[in-house]
Amino acid sequence: MKEVELKMKERAKALLESGEVARVVGWKKGDFCFDPSPATFETVDELNEFVYDYFCGANLSKYLIQIAKKEGKTAVFLKPCDTYSFNQLVKEHRIDREKIYVIAVECLAKLDIEKIKAAGVSVVTGVEVVDKDVNVSSPYGNVTLYKPDVVLTKCATCNKTHQVKDEEIILHQRPAREVDRFAEVVKLENMTPDERFAFWREQLSKCIRCNACRNVCPACSCVKCVFDNPNSGIAAKANDDKFEEQLFHVIRAFHVSGRCTDCGECSRVCPQNIPLHLLNRKFIKDIDTNYGEYQAGETSEGKTPLTSYTESDIEPNDAVNGEAK
């Protein structure tokens, strides 16, 4: 990953120096080795802070909505999953494609610091990845973890490839694997309604209504959001109403159905570790079964499943599946 980072930095420098782009969007060093954050670089000097490592899980696409409104062209580094969100935003006319220069970068799956810490390393001072080994340095002794155990949940079932690029910096390919992203959804479908209700009640009750899942979601790009309306009764956590958090989650998930690219950012940012991707994937699975396979963000044109129809669509009363026998 170090060589890739170097190449990206060189490329960013060249683009800025030549004036081809006015700014580059990437990631910059954080306070620790595991918290790089999305950043805009406008000068070559600023690039000293540039990083690209195994903790650059953040999806940069949504930042482009604001950034693309600025003067001049913007270069952006996109991982495979980010390109789907990018396409979807172009499709929804949120980003002007002409103003963005997309550099596709390799991913190889990103790491989840929470999982590393949960594996027993409380203080992390450095992380190095060699093949399937994650060597974590810590003042209390170094530990080697098995990579598939500590990757981000969204990366564990990802098989995505770049859907859009103007150039690429790819030195290693992630081998294609057999993945089943619906396995967990099916498990839930096979429970009884009572069990499912208990499961979601437990999960959703943890919600603190920080709205991080909405803020990070590239599909949630409305200028004004219903949840920001103080009169809606659902703008903040109100513990006196047990329905409250469910209402928020149903509306959030429904609003992005057909447009959710399954980028997994919602689950990644949730401070309460609520498996939000299982809500969105239910919609994706139902759309696939009822209306044919559909992957949002594969192209930047065409209709979405909820803005189209056929005359012989399944009836809602028959479309409720996954009932326990």
Added chain:
Amino acid sequence: MQEVTTEKKEFVPNIVAFCCNWCSYAGADLAGSSRLTYPANVKIIRVPCSCRVNPSFVLKAFQQGADGVILCGCHPGDCHYVTGNYYTRRRMALLYSFLNYLGIEKERTRLEWVSAAEGARFSAVMNDFVKTVTDLGENKRLTDLRVKEGE
């Protein structure tokens, strides 16, 4: 002083029926003028088109204490606005399945196509839906607790 009764009241469900103006609401009217009966606990909300029903209307109905929600519109192909009900069909297919996924029994949600000429069908559909929901019992899951407590 009022006498305290320990006797259990018979459960009468609250049913919300969204009916489109052009077909189903007219169907309900016809049922009425033909002296066909349907339970009085079905609260009809008239909407311009079944497509007007935002999924959050269904949620809101449950929140306000509905035990079952039914949506009625013109038969596919007969929509006054030509294609509205086709979109409704996809939307509700996803919503109902999703609610079921969260543990809200699928029997509590329903969609039926009822034309302006189908008064008898309207009455039959409502009777059947009320019976189904009555058998299921009270919806405790999506209700705002404050709503039912105040009863």
